[in-house]
Amino acid sequence: MKTHYLLRKSWQCALLVSAVVSALGLTGCNDSDNNDASDGSGNTVVPSIGAANANKWYDEGEKQLVQNMALVENTQTAKNIILIVGDGMGISTLTAGRILVGQTQADNEGGEEYALSFERFPYVALSKTYNTDSQTPDSAGTMTAMMTGVKTFRGGINIGPSVGYGDCTASQNDELVSALDLAKMAGMSAGIVATARVTHATPAATYARTPARGWEADYYIKRDGQDGLGCRDIAEQLVNYEIGGGLDVVLGGGRRNFLDYTQTEGYGYRDDGRNLITEWQAKDAGNVYVENREGLAQLDASNTTRLMGLFTRSHMSYEAQRDAEEEPSLAEMTEAALNVLSKNDQGFFLMIEAGRIDHAHHGTKAGLALHDTQALHDAVERVVAMTNPEETLIIVTADHSHVMTMGGYAQRGNDILGLVRNTDGQLQLALDGKPYTTLLYSNGPSARDNQSYDANGERVALYDEGLTVDSLNQSLVPLSSETHAGEDVAIYATGPGAHLVRGTLEQNMIFHIMSQAGDLINRAENGVAQASSGS
Numbered sequence: 001m002k003t004h005y006l007l008r009k010s011w012q013c014a015l016l017v018s019a020v021v022s023a024l025g026l027t028g029c030n031d032s033d034n035n036d037a038s039d040g041s042g043n044t045v046v047p048s049i050g051a052a053n054a055n056k057w058y059d060e061g062e063k064q065l066v067q068n069m070a071l072v073e074n075t076q077t078a079k080n081i082i083l084i085v086g087d088g089m090g091i092s093t094l095t096a097g098r099i100l101v102g103q104t105q106a107d108n109e110g111g112e113e114y115a116l117s118f119e120r121f122p123y124v125a126l127s128k129t130y131n132t133d134s135q136t137p138d139s140a141g142t143m144t145a146m147m148t149g150v151k152t153f154r155g156g157i158n159i160g161p162s163v164g165y166g167d168c169t170a171s172q173n174d175e176l177v178s179a180l181d182l183a184k185m186a187g188m189s190a191g192i193v194a195t196a197r198v199t200h201a202t203p204a205a206t207y208a209r210t211p212a213r214g215w216e217a218d219y220y221i222k223r224d225g226q227d228g229l230g231c232r233d234i235a236e237q238l239v240n241y242e243i244g245g246g247l248d249v250v251l252g253g254g255r256r257n258f259l260d261y262t263q264t265e266g267y268g269y270r271d272d273g274r275n276l277i278t279e280w281q282a283k284d285a286g287n288v289y290v291e292n293r294e295g296l297a298q299l300d301a302s303n304t305t306r307l308m309g310l311f312t313r314s315h316m317s318y319e320a321q322r323d324a325e326e327e328p329s330l331a332e333m334t335e336a337a338l339n340v341l342s343k344n345d346q347g348f349f350l351m352i353e354a355g356r357i358d359h360a361h362h363g364t365k366a367g368l369a370l371h372d373t374q375a376l377h378d379a380v381e382r383v384v385a386m387t388n389p390e391e392t393l394i395i396v397t398a399d400h401s402h403v404m405t406m407g408g409y410a411q412r413g414n415d416i417l418g419l420v421r422n423t424d425g426q427l428q429l430a431l432d433g434k435p436y437t438t439l440l441y442s443n444g445p446s447a448r449d450n451q452s453y454d455a456n457g458e459r460v461a462l463y464d465e466g467l468t469v470d471s472l473n474q475s476l477v478p479l480s481s482e483t484h485a486g487e488d489v490a491i492y493a494t495g496p497g498a499h500l501v502r503g504t505l506e507q508n509m510i511f512h513i514m515s516q517a518g519d520l521i522n523r524a525e526n527g528v529a530q531a532s533s534g535s
Contacts, residue, residue, distance in 0.1 A: 071122055078393040078496035078517040079347035081183070082383055083146065083510070084118070086376050087139060087202055088358030088369070090401025090489055094119075096366070096439060097373030099416040110413030116373075117380040118396035121494040123501040127510070128488055129400045132161040136486035139358070140213040142399035142507055143205035148176040149511035157201065157234075158209040166224055168231040171211035179514050180206040183349035184244030186523035189341045190348060191249025191307075193333045195316040195372070196355025198252040199234040202399060206351045207247060208237040217257040217269040233257070239276045246283070246306060249340050249350070251333040253312040255291075267313065280308060293328040301339035309333070318356050320371040320469045330354060331378040338386045347391075347518075352379060361402035362481045364444035364451075367417050367469040369404070393495040393517045395510065401485040403442040404473070410438050417469070419462060434461045441475035444482030452476070 086093070094116070102114025131141035134154040144158050145151045152161045160174035180190045194203040199216040210231060215221050218233045232240075235257040241247050258276040259268030270276070281287050286305025290296050296309055311327050322329065328336075334352055341348035354376035360368035380396060387394070408420035408428055419435045420428040427435040446452045452474040454460055460474070475482065491510065493501035497517025515521055 068122075073499040074390065074496045075499075076390070076496045077519045079391040080342075080349070080387060080393070081179070081347075081514050081518050081520075082350045082352065082387070082392060082394045083179075083514065084352045084376070084380060084383070084394065084396040085143070085146075085202055085354070086357050086373060086396070086398045087196070087353055087355045088361050088400060088402050088484065089354070089373060089376070089398035090404070090485060090487065092404050092406050092439075093357065093361070093369060093373055093398075093402065094490060096404075096406055096416050097370045097377070100370045101374050101377055103413070103416065108413075111416065112412060116377045117384065118377070118394075118492045121394070121396070121492040121498070123493040123498045125491045125493075125501045126488040126504045127397060127491050127507045128504065129507050130486060136484050137400050138213070138484065139201040139399045140205065143202045144176065145506075145508040146397070146399070146510040147178040147180065147205050149508045149515070150176055151506070151508050152176075155213050156211050157205050157213055159211050163211050166212040166226065168211060168221075168226040168229040171209070172230055175209040178206055179511055179520060180349050180351070181243055182515065182520040182524040183347075183518070185525075186520060186527045187244065187344075187346040188348050188523075189248040189344040189346075190244070190350070191247060191337050191341055192252070192351045192353075193249070193330070193337050194252035194351075194353040194355050195319075195330055195375075196252060196353060196359075197254025197257065197315055198250055198310070199238065199254050199257045200315070200355060202353045202355060203252065203351065204234045204238075207241050208234045210234060210237075216254070217271075219261070219269050219271040222271060235270075235276055236274075239280045248305075248344075248348070249307045249337045251296075251307070251309040251311075251328075251337060252353075252355075253310065253314060253316040255310040256313045258310065277308070277310070292326050293324065293332070296328050296332065296336050299336055299339075301336070301343070304340055307336065307340050309336075315356060315359065318360060318368045318372060318470075319375040320368055329378070330375045331382045334379045334382050335386065338383070342386075349518075352383070354379070358402070361404060361441075362444075364441045364446040364472045364475050364482050365470050366404055366439040366441075366473045367471060369402075370417070371469065389495055391496065393493070393497050393514065395491060395493045395498075395501065395514065397491040397510065398489040401487050401489055403444075403483060403485045405440050405442065406438055407440065408436065408438050414438065417471075418467060419464060430459070432459050434459055435463075437462065437467070437473055439473050441473055441482050443477035443479045444472075444475035445478075445480055446472035447475040448478035448480065 098114050098116050099111040102108050102111030129137045129142050131137040131154040132151050138154045140157045141152050141154045155165045158176045159171045163170045163174050183190045192203045192206050201213045216234045221227050221233055256269045260270045260273050261268050281289050284305050288304045288307050290309040316327055354372050357369050357372045410420045411423045414421050420438050422428055430436050451472045491501050500513045
């Protein structure tokens with residue numbers, strides 16, 4: 001089907017074209033007032049001013065329509081499930097991130113036309129992110145919803161919503177089972193990859209249960225007066241996760257929560273005298289531990305039973321500031337994880353988190369957030385290249401949004417991290433006579449630290465030469481840390497069961513979709529039965 005959409009006459013003509021063009025082979029409306037020539041075949045030649053571009057958009061729209069009409073739902077059981085979370089990657093971050101990546105392409109038309117790797121997935125939905133006790137959520141409650149199918153309170157990890165934050169005793173009677181737990185019960189391999197600490201809220205919600213997300217090491221439980229009541233810190237739960245023999249891959253930051261404070265001269269955060277890294281290594285001769293990019297690059301996946309890599313003391317570096325000699329990229333960690341996990345014929349569950357998008361937003365540093373979004377885009381490309389689309393469900397989403405906005409009336413192709421310019425290239429000025437950036441925050445530390453307003457309450461003037469990738473974008477309400485936002489976030493999916501991602505969903509539906517696609521509950525029950533019978 002070949003058509004040409006000519007933007008020339010009234011709306012009646014446009015409606016006529018769209019209604020009959022396919023049936024009659026028409027490409028435009030005749031008009032005695034136009035001077036268009038014929039190409040000799042009876043088709044009207046596209047006008048030289050503007051219509052060629054209009055024709056491009058029309059043809060591309062038709063092409064996308066044909067692709068959408070050809071979609072066939074994959075209802076097979078997913079062998080592998082990969083959940084990819086851009087922490088804090090709200091809609092405005094997606095749009096701005098798309099433009100940033102697009103503007104790095106040699107043949108870009110401005111960046112706006114670009115599509116991130118996961119934006120090319122065929123199925124999309126919206127996710128409602130609120131926690132049971134909070135209109136604007138946190139990562140613990142949101143990731144619990146995604147991993148267990150149960151919404152819960154802000155700050156709780158895989159604990160039911162009736163428990164109060166930090167209530168150790170009550171939490172032990174209301175622990176939830178995660179999708180990763182089910183995968184391990186089913187005989188699948190399972191792993192986590194994160195640029196945050198591996199004990200941080202999002203990765204922790206795959207394997208741990210705690211009423212307080214901050215209990216990453218035993219020190220914090222003691223600090224909160226809950227020691228001796230039976231709760232285990234998150235790092236200890238990771239190392240001694242016993243379902244299916246333990247986690248198969250753990251890659252990210254956060255060494256401090258695995259090491260004793262006194263033994264490491266203040267480096268570690270443990271107060272129990274234990275070195276959880278050496279304890280984990282001692283569990284199996286095939287357990288491989290690495291601490292830098294070189295060690296990961298030299299990994300022999302064929303001789304690795306389980307892999308742990310803790311590359312930094314706390315969170316890993318922002319992608320734009322990462323030392324490539326020391327820290328692997330998110331895509332490189334993803335590749336290593338897939339090489340280890342894919343050895344299991346029963347399949348695997350993998351959670352990948354771009355955790356530092358969130359942290360950059362909290363600091364009102366949009367440039368850093370967008371470059372970490374680009375790192376997620378790269379990691380998803382690696383996932384797609386290394387997996388079979390017929391047997392692997394891939395879901396890309398966010399746990400929550402942030403209060404970054406994208407505004408002004410910048411010209412097409414304007415630097416997404418720069419000042420707003422009109423279509424004539426001139427700076428747009430606010431009522432105070434000063435320019436402003438496309439990306440702004442409604443609250444955050446930049447308003448507190450005189451980055452947005454001076455001592456007289458006047459807005460600080462911005463200049464191109466003063467803008468860098470780690471600049472603080474101006475904000476309105478002064479806070480020590482920018483807050484999350486409460487609006488819906490996107491879900492993208494491809495592979496078996498991906499067609500279930502549609503409409504506006506409660507966030508906990510992501511668990512149910514993964515479980516249904518991978519038949520996790522039945523497979524887990526069968527796996528437990530076989531283990532109990534010794535077969």
